Amino acid sequence: xxxxxxxxxxxxxxxxxxxxxxxxxxxxxxxxxxxxxxxxxxxxxxxxxxxxxxxxxxxxxxxxxxxxxxxxxxxxxxxxxxxxxxxxxxxxxxxxxxxxxxxxxxxxxxxxxxxxxxxxxxxxxxxxxxxxxxxxxxxxxxxxxxxxxxxxxxxxxxxxxxxxxxxxxxxxxxxxxxxxxxxxxxxxxxxxxxxxxxxxxxxxxxxxxxxxxxxxxxxxxxxxxxxxxxxxxxxxxxxxxxxxxxxxxxxxxxxxxxxxxxxxxxxxxxxxxxxxxxxxxxxxxxxxxxxxxxxxxxxxxxxxxxxxxxxxxxxxxxxxxxxxxxxxxxxxxxxxxxxxxxxxxxxxxxxxxxxxxxxxxxxxxxxxxxxxxxxxxxxxxxxxxxxxxxxxxxxxxxxxxxxxxxxxxxxxxxxxxxxxxxxxxxxxxxxxxxxxxxxxxxxxxxxxxxxxxxxxxxxxxxxxxxxxxxxxxxxxxxxxxxxxxxxxxxxxxxxxxx
Numbered sequence: 001x002x003x004x005x006x007x008x009x010x011x012x013x014x015x016x017x018x019x020x021x022x023x024x025x026x027x028x029x030x031x032x033x034x035x036x037x038x039x040x041x042x043x044x045x046x047x048x049x050x051x052x053x054x055x056x057x058x059x060x061x062x063x064x065x066x067x068x069x070x071x072x073x074x075x076x077x078x079x080x081x082x083x084x085x086x087x088x089x090x091x092x093x094x095x096x097x098x099x100x101x102x103x104x105x106x107x108x109x110x111x112x113x114x115x116x117x118x119x120x121x122x123x124x125x126x127x128x129x130x131x132x133x134x135x136x137x138x139x140x141x142x143x144x145x146x147x148x149x150x151x152x153x154x155x156x157x158x159x160x161x162x163x164x165x166x167x168x169x170x171x172x173x174x175x176x177x178x179x180x181x182x183x184x185x186x187x188x189x190x191x192x193x194x195x196x197x198x199x200x201x202x203x204x205x206x207x208x209x210x211x212x213x214x215x216x217x218x219x220x221x222x223x224x225x226x227x228x229x230x231x232x233x234x235x236x237x238x239x240x241x242x243x244x245x246x247x248x249x250x251x252x253x254x255x256x257x258x259x260x261x262x263x264x265x266x267x268x269x270x271x272x273x274x275x276x277x278x279x280x281x282x283x284x285x286x287x288x289x290x291x292x293x294x295x296x297x298x299x300x301x302x303x304x305x306x307x308x309x310x311x312x313x314x315x316x317x318x319x320x321x322x323x324x325x326x327x328x329x330x331x332x333x334x335x336x337x338x339x340x341x342x343x344x345x346x347x348x349x350x351x352x353x354x355x356x357x358x359x360x361x362x363x364x365x366x367x368x369x370x371x372x373x374x375x376x377x378x379x380x381x382x383x384x385x386x387x388x389x390x391x392x393x394x395x396x397x398x399x400x401x402x403x404x405x406x407x408x409x410x411x412x413x414x415x416x417x418x419x420x421x422x423x424x425x426x427x428x429x430x431x432x433x434x435x436x437x438x439x440x441x442x443x444x445x446x447x448x449x450x451x452x453x454x455x456x457x458x459x460x461x462x463x464x465x466x467x468x469x470x471x472x473x474x475x476x477x478x479x480x481x482x483x484x485x486x487x488x489x490x491x492x493x494x495x496x497x498x
Contacts, residue, residue: 003058004042004045004046004049004056004058005046005056005057005058005071005072005073005124006058006060006071007042007046008039008042008043008046008081008085008120008124009071009117009120009121009124011035011038011039011042012035012036012039012088012113012114012116012117012120013113013114013117014035015031015032015034015035015036015038015039015109015113016109016110016111016112016113016114016117017110018031018035019031019032019035019107019109019110019112019113020107020109020110023104023105023106023107023109023110024105026101026104028104028109028110029092029095029096029099029104029109031109032092032095032109032112032113033089033092033093033096035092035113036085036088036089036091036092036113036116037089039085039088039089039116039120040082040085040086040088040089042085043078043081043082043084043085044082044085046073046078046081046082047078047079047081047082049073050073050074050075050078051075051078054488054492055072055073055074055482055488055489055491055492056072056073056492057070057071057072057073057126057492057493058070058071058072065126065187065189065190065493065494065495066127066185066186066187066189066190066493066494069125069126069127069130070125070126070127070187070189070493071124071125071126072124072125072126072188072189072489072492072493073124074479074482074488074489074492075475075478075479075482076252076255076256076325076479076482076483077123077124077252079325079329079475079479080123080248080252080328080329081120081123081124083329083332083333084116084119084120084123084245084332085120086333086458086461087240087241087244087245087332087333087336088116088241089454090240090336090337090340090454090455090457090458091112091237091240091241091336091340091454092109092112093450093453093454094236094237094240094340094343094450094451094454094455095108095109095112095235095237095450096446096447096450097347097443097446097447097448097450097451098235098236098237098343098450098451099235099237102149103148103149103235106148106149107144107148108145108148108235111141111144111145111148112141112145112237112238112241114137114140114141115137115138115141115142115145115241116241117137118134118135118136118137118138118141119134119138119245119246119249121133121134121137122134122135122138122249122252122253123249123252126187126188126189126493127186127187127188128176128179128186128188128191129176129186131253132169132172132173132176135169135172135217135249136169138246138249139162139165139169142161142242142246143158143161143162145234145238145242146158146161146230146233146234146238146242147234148234148235148238149234149235151233153233154233154234156229156233157229157230157231157232157233157234158230158233160225160226160229160230161226161229161230163226164216164223164225164226165216165217165226167216168212168213168214168216168217168223169213171209171210171212171213171216172209172210172213172214174209175206175209175210175213178202178205178206178209179191179195179206182195182198182199182202182203182206183195183197183198187493187494188256188257188260188261188493189260189486189489189490189492189493189494190493190494191260191261192260192261192486192490193490195261195262195264196264200264200265203262203264203265204264204265204268204269206262207258207262207265207269208269208272210257210262211254211258211269211272211273214250214253214254214257215250215254215276216250217246217247217249217250217253218247218248218250218251218253218254218306218309218310219247219250219302219303219306220276220277220280220303220306220307220310221276221279221280221283221284221303221307222279222283224280224283224284224303224306227247227299227302227303228287228296228299228300228303231243231295231298231299231302232293232295232296232299232352235343236339236340236342236343236346237340237343239295239339239342239343240336240337240339240340240343241336243298243299243302243335243336243338243339244332244333244335244336244339245332245336247302247306248328248331248332251306251309251310251324251328252328254273254310254313255313255321255324255325255328255483256483258270258273258313259313259316259321259483259484259486260483260486260489266316270313270314270315270316271314273310273313273314274311274314274315274402274405276307276310276314277307277308277310277311277313277314277405278307278311278404278405278408279307280303280304280306280307280310281304281307281308281311281408281409281412282304282307282408282412283303283304284300284301284302284303284304284305284306284307284412285300285301285304285412285415285416285419286415287300287303287304288300288301288304288415288416288419289415289418289419289422292353292354292355293352293353293354294342294345294352294353294354294423294427295339295342295352297419297422297423298335298338298339298342301335301378301416301419302335304412304416305327305331305335305378307412308323308324308327308389308390308393308409309324309327309328309331310324311323311324311393311397311405311409312324312325312327312392312393312396315393315396315397315400315402317396317399317400318477318480318481318484319392319395319396319399320392320393320396320397321479321480321483321484322392322396322473322476322477322479322480323389323392323393323395323396323476324393324480325476325479325480325483326385326388326389326392326472326473326476327389327390327392327393329465329472329476330377330385330386330388330389330462330465331378331389333374333385333458333461333462333465334374334377334378334385334386334458334462335374335378336458337370337373337374337455337458337459337462338371338374338375338378340451340454340455340458341367341370341371341374341455343451344367344440344451344452344455345357345360345367345427345438347442347443347447347451348360348364348367348438348439348440348442348443349427349432349438350434350436350438354422354423354426354427355426355433356433356434357426357427357432357433357438358426358427358428358429358430358431358432358433359428359430359431359432359436359437359438360427360428360438361428361429362431362437363437363438363439364438364439364440366440366452367440367452368428370452370455370456370459371423371424371428372424373459373462373463374458374459374462375420375423375424376420377462377466378416378420379413379416379417379420380413380416380417382466383466383467383469384462384463384465384466385462385465385466385469385472386466387466388465388466388469388472388473390409390413392473392476393409394406394409394410397409440452
């Protein structure tokens with residue numbers, strides 16, 4: 001199975017090389033689309049294999065675990081690879097209209113595919129050092145994408161982005177060093193049992209280091225300042241892939257490590273996570289409510305919604321983990337789509353500052369409908385996917401008598417409705433302040449198709465998850481069961497019962 005596990009990493013790397021070599025011609029954009037499509041096919045095959053055979057693992061170079069490089073896919077990592085491929089296809093098509101030739105010549109498509117390779121690698125790696133390596137691949141590619149174009153606001157956002165992420169890297173490497181010194185291994189499956197013989201107080205300190213390191217990547221309170229300072233500055237294609245995927249790698253790492261390795265002192269670590277979840281939800285949604293630019297509102301809402309995912313991990317009940325997994329997948333689709341829609345609004349209305357645009361409902365009703373789907377889903381309107389995600393998490397909180405955190409989750413949902421309503425009222429319902437009528441027909445046929453097809457596809461996926469939630473909830477239940485009982489994961493990697 002090594003080849004099947006390696007394909008989702010190899011494909012975007014090869015695509016990045018080919019796109020770089022052809023960056024001086026329009027061929028690069030089509031190579032990017034083709035590479036993303038092949039990645040999607042490979043990820044579907046990987047998902048089908050995991051569904052059929054259970055957890056699969058491969059040892060690169062035939063070095064036995066825990067000594068070599070391990071790639072492993074369970075239900076959670078497989079679905080994260082699949083949803084990454086879906087977003088990659090959507091954004092690569094959208095970029096045909098959004099990314100100009102100047103950015104293409106500077107290597108946009110190569111950096112984009114390198115970023116996708118880093119994200120996929122982080123999802124399927126089976127050891128901590130290689131997780132660090134994939135984080136660095138992501139950091140390098142994302143910084144390149146962030147400053148591509150060289151506008152002052154991009155440089156300013158990029159410096160803040162890199163500075164705090166370098167702090168995260170130092171914390172991560174420190175934690176890795178301490179953990180290796182305590183256990184003699186960095187293989188995640190091996191660590192699950194190796195930590196049992198370690199000093200439990202020191203292990204708790206190491207757990208906090210990892211919590212901070214991954215918390216920066218996930219943009220949780222109070223480590224989120226880099227996100228709203230940077231996500232509104234690059235091209236909309238870049239914002240969309242950042243919004244959909246980058247913070248979710250941090251959430252995934254937290255879910256993996258704090259169910260597999262750091263489960264020895266949950267009364268301490270997960271209480272911290274519970275506070276972090278509540279504060280992240282509140283601060284993020286209040287920040288969104290205070291903004292008047294569409295991308296800034298959506299950026300703060302990324303922070304707010306991350307709080308819901310951390311809530312599921314903090315509660316650590318089967319239903320809560322189900323809710324966290326469901327929310328993770330739902331949010332990737334919805335948030336990437338909202339940034340893509342903001343890009344279309346900018347093209348036809350002249351900006352994303354709400355006071356300077358308007359009239360989109362009257363003159364571009366199709367775009368208005370496509371906005372309503374992910375916006376209502378983000379706010380938690382039934383029967384869209386966001387409703388079921390919030391329902392699972394609130395139900396999990398009420399089951400353990402977490403009345404306060406359940407109330408916070410519901411209140412944050414109401415404030416999310418306020419922000420989405422503000423965008424609707426000013427950008428879509430009210431007339432344009434300059435008296436113009438923004439029309440989709442102002443875009444060329446190619447650009448209109450390249451922008452609307454991905455948006456419509458992601459909206460259909462959101463509706464499908466919402467109106468047919470049962471198979472997705474069942475999948476989340478199976479994923480949560482593997483997280484809470486990692487026997488199959490450990491056996492697949494080490495070839496033995498834990």
